Amino acid sequence: MSLPSQFIFLPVLLQILLTIGVYVALAVAKSRALRDGQVDLARRALHADAWPDSVQKINNNIRNQFEVPVLFYVLVVILHQLDAAAALAEGLAWLFVASRVVHATVHTRSNHVPVRRPVFMFGCLIILAMGVLATVAVFE
Template identity: 45%
Template sequence: MYVTAVLLPVFVQVALTFAVLIRLGMKRLSAIRGGAVVRERVIIDETGWPLDVRQASNCFRNQFEVPVLFYVLAILALITRQAGDVFVVLAWLFVLSRVVHAVVHVTSNDVRWRFGAFAFGVLVLLAMWVLFALAILLAPALP
């Protein structure tokens, strides 16, 4: 139960990343088929893609920024057995914030909502790291 409870939000975050990647692939394929790609620019940078493709691409790239800190923390918390109920609740809050962030990013892209979800997730993750660090640093030393 313990390992499952800790890893389930990780699995959901990974599934979100793949869902965003699949959406990006479909957007790119549609742009290529529709002739909306400036090939000379695409080989250099993202500006040769239509805006909706760049939007999806940015969302995908975001899945490898802050969530990396979440993945590392989940692994460390499992290894050190520092992932209790509070950790699991915070992990779910972080992942839910990432889902909201991604949905907003690939739909309306309203920066106020997107930033709100992002900021909430970052604060939750920061709290997770602080609680983890305190648990490790304040743990009694083993002989």
């Protein structure tokens, strides 16, 4: 028994929640940095380096949420529109979002690149696989 094709949008909703969660973390980190006097107030509006590393890590991750995940959003819509949102596509979508959760956690905490990079690359490979599925579906 297959799941309804609209279930492929559940990982999309989780990815959106992740992005909102990172924005909340950024607001908290900025508030703490301001409270603790760690911000160059004269430069904060235009210069990322006016903020401490704890804020910059989260800010960098926010930017990341609007790079590869945009491809994910588009591919999910394409797969759904082509009636190709079957179990494999759904599984890949969940794997992608799981990789993004791990990536965001590492990026905003330890920022340990030897861990972060393979997780990022794994997510990119999932996007590639979803792209292949979409391409095949176009020609079916």
